[in-house]
Amino acid sequence: MPKVKFDILESTCIPLPFENVDTDQIIPARFLSATTRQGFGDNLFRDWRYTKTGEKNSDFVLNNPNYTGKVLVAGKNFGSGSSREHAVWAIFDYGFRAVVSSFFADIFMNNALNNGLLPIVISEELLKKLHDLIAKDPSLKVKIDLEKQTFTILSTGDSVKFNINPYKKECLLKGLDDIDFLLSMKNLITSYENNKSLV
Amino acid sequence: MNSKTLFDKIWDSHVVRSIDAGPDVLYIDRHYVHEVTSPQAFNGLKERGITVFRPGKTIATADHNIPTKDQHLPIRDQLSRNQVERLSENCQKYGIELFGLNDPKNGIVHVIGPELGYTLPGMTIVCGDSHTSTHGAFGTIAFGIGTSEVEMVLATQCILQPKPKKMRITLDGELHKGVTSKDIIMYIISEISASGATGYFVEYCGSAIRSLTMESRMTICNMSIEMGARGGLIAPDETTFEYLRNLPSIPGADDIKSSINKWKNLRSDTDAIFDRDLKFDAGLIKPMITYGTNPGMGMSIDDSIPMSDDNGNKASSSFLKSLDYMGFKPGMKLLGHPIDYVFLGSCTNGRIEDFRAFAKIIKGRKKANNITALIVPGSKKVEEQMVSEGLIELYKSAGFEVRQPGCSSCLAMNEDKIPQGKYAVSTSNRNFEGRQGPGSRTLLASPLTAAAAAITGRITDPREFITEENKVKK
Numbered sequence: 095m096p097k098v099k100f101d102i103l104e105s106t107c108i109p110l111p112f113e114n115v116d117t118d119q120i121i122p123a124r125f126l127s128a129t130t131r132q133g134f135g136d137n138l139f140r141d142w143r144y145t146k147t148g149e150k151n152s153d154f155v156l157n158n159p160n161y162t163g164k165v166l167v168a169g170k171n172f173g174s175g176s177s178r179e180h181a182v183w184a185i186f187d188y189g190f191r192a193v194v195s196s197f198f199a200d201i202f203m204n205n206a207l208n209n210g211l212l213p214i215v216i217s218e219e220l221l222k223k224l225h226d227l228i229a230k231d232p233s234l235k236v237k238i239d240l241e242k243q244t245f246t247i248l249s250t251g252d253s254v255k256f257n258i259n260p261y262k263k264e265c266l267l268k269g270l271d272d273i274d275f276l277l278s279m280k281n282l283i284t285s286y287e288n289n290k291s292l293v
Numbered sequence: 294m295n296s297k298t299l300f301d302k303i304w305d306s307h308v309v310r311s312i313d314a315g316p317d318v319l320y321i322d323r324h325y326v327h328e329v330t331s332p333q334a335f336n337g338l339k340e341r342g343i344t345v346f347r348p349g350k351t352i353a354t355a356d357h358n359i360p361t362k363d364q365h366l367p368i369r370d371q372l373s374r375n376q377v378e379r380l381s382e383n384c385q386k387y388g389i390e391l392f393g394l395n396d397p398k399n400g401i402v403h404v405i406g407p408e409l410g411y412t413l414p415g416m417t418i419v420c421g422d423s424h425t426s427t428h429g430a431f432g433t434i435a436f437g438i439g440t441s442e443v444e445m446v447l448a449t450q451c452i453l454q455p456k457p458k459k460m461r462i463t464l465d466g467e468l469h470k471g472v473t474s475k476d477i478i479m480y481i482i483s484e485i486s487a488s489g490a491t492g493y494f495v496e497y498c499g500s501a502i503r504s505l506t507m508e509s510r511m512t513i514c515n516m517s518i519e520m521g522a523r524g525g526l527i528a529p530d531e532t533t534f535e536y537l538r539n540l541p542s543i544p545g546a547d548d549i550k551s552s553i554n555k556w557k558n559l560r561s562d563t564d565a566i567f568d569r570d571l572k573f574d575a576g577l578i579k580p581m582i583t584y585g586t587n588p589g590m591g592m593s594i595d596d597s598i599p600m601s602d603d604n605g606n607k608a609s610s611s612f613l614k615s616l617d618y619m620g621f622k623p624g625m626k627l628l629g630h631p632i633d634y635v636f637l638g639s640c641t642n643g644r645i646e647d648f649r650a651f652a653k654i655i656k657g658r659k660k661a662n663n664i665t666a667l668i669v670p671g672s673k674k675v676e677e678q679m680v681s682e683g684l685i686e687l688y689k690s691a692g693f694e695v696r697q698p699g700c701s702s703c704l705a706m707n708e709d710k711i712p713q714g715k716y717a718v719s720t721s722n723r724n725f726e727g728r729q730g731p732g733s734r735t736l737l738a739s740p741l742t743a744a745a746a747a748i749t750g751r752i753t754d755p756r757e758f759i760t761e762e763n764k765v766k767k
Binding site (some may be wrong): 111112113114116118119122123124126127128129130131141146169170171174175176177178179180182197199200201204205208209259260261262272273275276277279280282283286287290 | 723
């Protein structure tokens with residue numbers, strides 16, 4: 095997996111205020127035939143982004159020039175369904191570095207953390223407020239400080255602490271990799287195997 | 294204080310090391326691999342210059358991205374062919390057993406694992422596929438993982454994983470005629486929503502669960518992920534052991550008797566504490582159908598679509614967007630609504646019992662003219678059994694063509710797509726927008742409900758075809 099560092103991010107947001115956005119919407123199965131991790135951003139939200147005839151759907155937020163940025167502000171239960179990591183690759187490849195929601199599906203959350211895409215959980219109330227604010231002012235900026243675990247809406251000063259597993263936080267701050275970590279424990283794993291077979 | 298749930302017992306005995314305030318290093322007994330979520334993981338090994346740590350613990354199959362017709366010919370789509378070829382190359386290079394296309398043991402990963410005896414009680418099992426939860430039916434901790442995690446398991450046979458919370462779902466009471474395990478799990482999901490079990494691992498208990506066959510239990514565990522759970526498991530019992538005894542072989546288990554004695558201890562202690570405890574009455578469950586675009590949007594087949602979302606919010610944009618996509622309105626009844634396609638198959642309902650159930654209703658009848666049916670066995674073994682039981686002939690005389698095994702229209706990676714705007718009553722697991730093809734409209738249901746719809750061409754209560762004695766009406 096790529097070694098990506100994350101520390102502080104200040105950015106405008108792209109809003110997607112729908113609940114239960116599943117990984118089939120993020121990247122439909124017919125685009126999963128690739129054998130590398132690159133290029134999935136082109137088909138991010140493919141069936142919402144393009145019309146049946148392949149033109150850009152002007153109603154969809156990614157095609158609205160008023161909205162740009164590296165933070166995707168989603169709705170509740172984002173990333174449900176299939177375990178396809180391609181969903182995270184597509185979001186990252188498109189240029190997002192963080193996704194904000196009140197609730198993420200478990201596998202999506204793990205996949206995001208394993209690829210340097212920061213999933214930030216905030217309360218439903220704050221998420222609603224954020225969506226309302228972005229609708230009024232697309233140039234609204236947020237600041238994410240991973241070290242301090244704070245998420246701040248810069249124009250209003252609303253600032254909350256978000257949770258992240260301390261191990262994963264360390265990995266993201268330093269650009270460390272799970273597999274290097276596990277490989278360093280091969281002796282321990284082998285001795286676990288030897289003892290297990292005796293049970 | 295020392296009481297443990299079954300989940301705790303299996304999990305704790307597989308922890309190689311706990312990281313302070315971090316995830317556990319969890320040892321994996323069985324790793325299933327398929328063509329779609331593995332190539333990038335194998336590439337990762339190559340880039341690191343490392344090999345597969347324990348190739349004997351990984352089993353591979355090609356299932357997601359393969360055609361269900363003319364499997365003896367080269368795959369027409371170049372990208373799909375390339376992906377399937379990569380899997381063969383990677384398996385050969387690293388010494389992984391592969392049941393590839395045209396292998397007599399090929400099939401959907403969650404169908405072949407159990408039927409070939411690779412899934413055994415007490416194991417930890419992972420696969421780059423969210424429906425890995427299926428294997429929980431044997432009393433295993435089985436869950437879906439992403440490709441980075443596939444690479445972890447290939448490299449070290451371990452995975453870094455935070456321990457989920459535990460939920461117990463108890464189902465007591467007796468099931469009515471025409472109600473299947475698919476209806477049970479769709480009912481539970483409709484009650485607790487598509488995210489109601491996120492963060493949890495579920496243990497299913499109760500007399501109604503105990504009364505189910507292994508294949509029916511697999512259907513329940515399979516769809517655990519559709520309510521957000523990492524997985525679901527059922528403690529092994531005599532039904533489990535009987536299933537395992539009847540398998541032609543169990544690779545690696547030389548002495549099944551002593552193994553069974555060991556597996557008998559795999560149960561939650563009576564006073565074990567669960568983080569959440571839910572109870573349902575099997576007697577309240579009717580044949581189910583979905584009306585929206587996530588599996589939580591389900592109802593009894595004779596109900597009306599609710600007027601508002603789960604939170605009572607009538608104007609919820611997500612709720613209305615979903616109904617709009619389906620071409621439905623709040624308050625609408627679905628019985629009698631014309632449909633276009635029927636799909637029987639998938640890791641949820643692609644086992645021999647499902648094809649027998651469907652056959653009960655179509656026997657001596659004819660497929661409705663307006664219906665295109667995709668009938669896809671879950672594996673070569675299932676297909677073989679259909680032949681030996683005369684089911685292929687039975688289906689043919691009712692106007693149904695039986696395809697070759699694969700995931701097929703469940704996720705529509707291959708050519709088995711439901712066209713734009715068309716309605717499909719489907720025995721698969723997801724009714725997401727476009728899941729069965731761009732613009733497709735999926736109504737999830739049991740094999741019995743799918744069969745009833747295939748015969749009438751409309752959404753039909755399967756109980757109309759079933760008499761009180763559970764015999765199919767002539």
